[in-house]
Amino acid sequence: MKELISCIKNLPKHFKESLVNLWRNGAMSFSSIFAVTITLLLIGVISVLALNVQDISANIEDGVRIYVKLERSIDENAEKEVGNQIKKLKGVESVTYSSKDEELNKLIDKQGKDGKELFESYREDNPLGSAYEVEAKDPTKLASLAKKIQDIPNVNSVNYGGDSTQSMVTTLNTIQKAGSVFIVGLVIVALFMISNTIKITITARSTEISIMRMVGASNWYIRIPFMLEGMLIGLFGAIIPILVLVYGYGALYNYTGGSLMSSMLVLKAPMPFIRDFSFILAGLGAGVGLIGSFVSMRRFLKF
Numbered sequence: 001m002k003e004l005i006s007c008i009k010n011l012p013k014h015f016k017e018s019l020v021n022l023w024r025n026g027a028m029s030f031s032s033i034f035a036v037t038i039t040l041l042l043i044g045v046i047s048v049l050a051l052n053v054q055d056i057s058a059n060i061e062d063g064v065r066i067y068v069k070l071e072r073s074i075d076e077n078a079e080k081e082v083g084n085q086i087k088k089l090k091g092v093e094s095v096t097y098s099s100k101d102e103e104l105n106k107l108i109d110k111q112g113k114d115g116k117e118l119f120e121s122y123r124e125d126n127p128l129g130s131a132y133e134v135e136a137k138d139p140t141k142l143a144s145l146a147k148k149i150q151d152i153p154n155v156n157s158v159n160y161g162g163d164s165t166q167s168m169v170t171t172l173n174t175i176q177k178a179g180s181v182f183i184v185g186l187v188i189v190a191l192f193m194i195s196n197t198i199k200i201t202i203t204a205r206s207t208e209i210s211i212m213r214m215v216g217a218s219n220w221y222i223r224i225p226f227m228l229e230g231m232l233i234g235l236f237g238a239i240i241p242i243l244v245l246v247y248g249y250g251a252l253y254n255y256t257g258g259s260l261m262s263s264m265l266v267l268k269a270p271m272p273f274i275r276d277f278s279f280i281l282a283g284l285g286a287g288v289g290l291i292g293s294f295v296s297m298r299r300f301l302k303f
Contacts, residue, residue, distance in 0.1 A: 017228075018225045018228035018229040018232060021226075021229050022232060028200065032233050032237075033233055033236045033237045034237075035190075035193045036233060036237025036238075036289070037238075037239075037241060039186055039190040040190065040237055040238050040241040040284070041240065043183055043186045043187065043281070044244070044245050044277070045244075046186070048249060048277065049179060050175070050183070051277075052267055052268055053175050053176050054176050055266070055267075055268055056172060056266065057172040060139075060172065064139050064142065064160065064169065065134060065135055065160070066133070066134040066136065066142060066149060066159070066160040067132075067134075067159045068082075068086065068132040068134060068157075068158050069131050069156045069157045069159075070082060070130045070131060070132070070155060072129040072156075078154050079130050081154075082132070082152055082155060083095055083097060083132055085152050086134055086152065091136055091137050091138060091141055091144075091145050092134060092135075092136065092137070093135040093137045094134070094135045095132055096132065096133040096134075097132055098133065100126045100128050100129060100130050101126065103128045103130065103131055104126055104128055129156060140169055140170050140173065143160070146158045146160045187288060190234075190288045191291060192292075193292075196296075209222055222297075223293075227294055229293060230292050230294075231286045231289045231293070232289070234284075234285035234286045234287070234290070234292075235282060235285055237289075238281050238282045238284070238285035238286075241281060242278045242281055245281070249270055249274050250270045250274070252267075253267055253269070253270050
């Protein structure tokens with residue numbers, strides 16, 4: 001406990017010492033910061049891409065429904081029976097009923113003013129059948145669910161956007177998962193690089209550390225400047241990636257108008273998204289530097 005209190009009291013001194021050490025080992029510090037910068041830049045770009053893909057995927061999944069048209073000739077009881085059978089199918093999230101009149105209203109709304117006059121005449125003898133909108137729990141299994149619904153008696157047709165819609169959802173999910181795995185890999189790489197750099201620094205200053213131990217310096221007293229040094233390497237390495245993301249993503253968002261080709265492919269608004277992510281990136285850099293230094297010092301001091 002006394003050792004911890006002493007270390008806290010000496011933090012300003014340790015911080016100053018870590019800055020001096022960074023300056024003394026200029027070439028090594030610069031190469032380490034540069035390596036961390038590249039790694040954090042890759043992590044930042046891929047993370048921003050993955051988070052946008054996650055949002056886009058969610059938007060697409062929310063917009064994907066299986067549209068089930070019923071036979072026009074069936075009565076109300078038969079319509080309810082179809083709905084009950086759909087609800088019993090595995091993988092169905094929700095089922096929404098739409099009557100013949102509601103279907104006609106949707107058709108009129110789509111046609112605009114000119115179509116309204118034409119289709120209003122069908123009110124008395126509505127040629128449309130009732131319908132159900134079905135939401136799937138897993139959008140990647142739309143095709144199999146649609147096939148099961150098609151086999152239910154009194155179902156006229158089933159539409160869910162075809163294989164292209166399902167392929168898009170599957171592709172986006174794959175990109176998101178691959179991005180997450182790649183980000184974890186890059187964090188491990190950054191941890192290894194900082195750890196290795198600190199290890200080289202420790203080896204180069206082994207005589208100094210041995211003298212400190214001989215005069216009674218505690219392990220924590222020796223360790224803290226190196227940990228702060230690693231944290232500073234991570235923080236300095238995060239500066240350029242943060243600037244690139246703040247200005248680069250803002251420029252991309254303004255250039256595209258916030259969407260890519262379709263209203264469903266909407267990018268996340270720069271603020272507060274990039275601001276919050278910048279803090280995360282800075283924290284990640286500092287944290288990885290701190291942990292990397294701690295691991296290296298633990299091996300060297302053997303406790």
